[in-house]
Every structure is written in structure tokens, then in C-alpha cells.
Amino acid sequence: MSTDPSRWFDAGVNLFSAQFDQDRSHIVSQAQAAGVSELLLISSDLAETQLNLQFCTEHPGCFFTAGVHPHQADNVSTDWLQQLELLLQQPEVVAVGECGLDYNRMFSAKQQQLRVFSAQLSLAKQHAKAVYLHERDAFADQIDLLQAHQINHGIAHCFTGDVAQLRAYLDLGLYIGITGWLCDERRGTDLQQALKFVPLDRLVLETDAPYLLPRNLTDKPKNRRNEPAFLPAIGAKVAALLQLDMAVVASASRANSLKLFRITADA
Incomplete structure (x- = not known):
């Protein structure tokens, strides 16, 4: 693994968002030019998983998750579990998800969310x-299910919770995904406080592109679209808050991502 400060791993990209329809491959090239050498593409359902699979086979340095987001739990087919199990045999699949529970918007019924997540x-x-x-x-409910299944290998994607929630995830052995939410002076203050309790060896950085454009970017795009190339801006905010060198943040977060997702990458 490299200690080169210019090497980053973006552990969360929604590359098949419609916002990327016109320039998907260019987005990856731009990220690599910015030092983001690996990207993890997030799947929200099995159709998107198939799209990510095809893309990753054609783009070295890209990996993906396979699974069903809680918003899509009501829409699974009768054989979705068998389909997912086949997808998990693909070498580029490094995680199950994006999975979990969402009681905020309730796009899927609670009991179905629980079944699909479990x-x-x-x-x-x-x-x-x-x-x-x-x-x-x-x-x-999330923590209860994670404990019931004895989950100790994974990531709290786009963590925005408080210190108590952070510690609960850490106690399970999970990694913490930090996004541009951290760079938001209006609503990111709780996360800025919680960040101080994230061990450096559990810190993972992700853009969640095209969402959560970092507000500390000096040259913001007119379309307000976040991109993997902007990941170093999140790293800069982490470095400032933790009083660390950017090289340390880059090296640690990339090494953590490679370890978490069991990826062997070039130095």
C-alpha cells in the first residue's frame, strides 16, 4: 500500500445517477487525475448492481457493492436473494449493500425493510x-439487527450521527464513512465533534457523489454536482479538524478502505 499523499480511495460513488449519464467514464478519469486511484460504486438495487458490474469490468480501479437499499425493499422480486447470491461471486463485488433501514421517508414498509436487511x-x-x-x-433497530447477526465487518456509510451512535458502530468493529457533510458549517457541527472520536485506523472517506458537494471547495462547479475528484477537499477538512498532515489522512483512509474491502491494490 502506498504512503503517497496523492493516492486516495473514494468509498462511495453513485455513478449511475442520472447526473452522470453524459460523462460517466470522464468522471473516473478526472478522479484518477486528482489522485483518487480507486472508486467504490454504490448499488441501490439489483438492476443498478448489474450496471456497476458491467462498468467495473471495463474500468480498472473500480469496485462495487451488491444489494438492496431500504428505499427499494418493497420492490424486490421473489428470487432476489438468489440473484444477489450469484452477484456476490463476482470478484469486483467487495460489499453487500447499500443496505439498512430508513424510517425517515418510509419508501418501503418497515417490516419489509427489516426482512430485506436481515x-x-x-x-x-x-x-x-x-x-x-x-x-x-x-x-x-439497526444496531439490534447488526448485533443479532454478529456483524463485525463493514462500514457506516455517510455517517452523520452523534458520538453515542459512533461509539456503537465502533464497538461492533465497523469503519466510519465520512463525506462532505463534514464540510457543511450549517449542519455538520455534530459530525465535526464526533470525528474527534474516530480512530485513524477506522476512518474511511467517501464523496457520495453526485450528492453532498463539499462546501469548502474554493472553485465550486456551477451545476453543484459532487464528483470523486473532489474527495481531497473532504480530506483537507479532516486534516484541519484533527490537526493532521494531509498525507497522513490520505494514506490512512486509503489503507483502511483497501483493508475493509479486502482489495489488493498497486502501491
Whole structure:
């Protein structure tokens, strides 16, 4: 693994968002030019998983998750678990998800969310894959299920919670995904406080592009679209808050991502 400060791993990209329809491959090239050498593409359902699979086979340095987001839980087919199990055999699949619970918008019924999430946790354990976790307004149920399935390998994606929630995830052995939410002076103050309690060896950086454009960018794009190339801006905010050198943040966050997702990468 490299200690080169220009090497970054973006552990969360929604590359098949419609916002990237016109320039998907260019986005990856731009990221690599900015020193972001690996990208993890997030899947929200099995159709998007297939799109990510095709893209990753054609683009070295790209990996992806396979799974069903809680918003899509009501829409699974009768054989979705069998389909997912086949997808998990692809070498570019490094995590199960994006999976979890979302009681904020309730796009899927609560009981169905619980069933779909629980099934994915079982598969993750069976296949020794990391879980890629989403949670909103459902923390107690989320933690209960993670504990019931003895989950100790995964990431709290786009973590925006408080210190108590952070410690609960850390106690399970999970990594913490930090996004541009950290750079928001209006709503990121709780996360800025919680960041101080994230051990450096559990810190993972992600853009969640095209969402959560870092507000500390000096030259913001007119379309307000976030891109993997902007990941170093998040790293700069982490470095400033933790009083660390950017090289340390780059090296640690990339090394953590490679370890979490069990990826062997060139130095």
C-alpha cells in the first residue's frame, strides 16, 4: 500500500445517477487525475448492481457493492436473494449493500425493510463480505439487527450521527464513512465533534457523489454536482479538524478502505 499523499480511495460513488449519464467514464478519469486511484460504486438495487458490474469490468480501479437499499425493499422480486447470491461471486463485488433501514421517508414498509436487511446481513456473513450500511431515523433497530447477526465487518456509510451512535458502530468493529457533510458549517457541527472520536485506523472517506458537494471547495462547479475528484477537499477538512498532515489522512483512509474491502491494490 502506498504512503503517497496523492493516492486516495473514494468509498462511495453513485455513478449511475442520472447526473452522470453524459460523462460517466470522464468522471473516473478526472478522479484518477486528482489522485483518487480507486472508486467504490454504490448499488441501490439489483438492476443498478448489474450496471456497476458491467462498468467495473471495463474500468480498472473500480469496485462495487451488491444489494438492496431500504428505499427499494418493497420492490424486490421473489428470487432476489438468489440473484444477489450469484452477484456476490463476482470478484469486483467487495460489499453487500447499500443496505439498512430508513424510517425517515418510509419508501418501503418497515417490516419489509427489516426482512430485506436481515437477509442481506445473513448473506454478508455467509460470504465473508463487508456490509455497506445506510441508516436514517432507525438507529435502535439497526444496531439490534447488526448485533443479532454478529456483524463485525463493514462500514457506516455517510455517517452523520452523534458520538453515542459512533461509539456503537465502533464497538461492533465497523469503519466510519465520512463525506462532505463534514464540510457543511450549517449542519455538520455534530459530525465535526464526533470525528474527534474516530480512530485513524477506522476512518474511511467517501464523496457520495453526485450528492453532498463539499462546501469548502474554493472553485465550486456551477451545476453543484459532487464528483470523486473532489474527495481531497473532504480530506483537507479532516486534516484541519484533527490537526493532521494531509498525507497522513490520505494514506490512512486509503489503507483502511483497501483493508475493509479486502482489495489488493498497486502501491
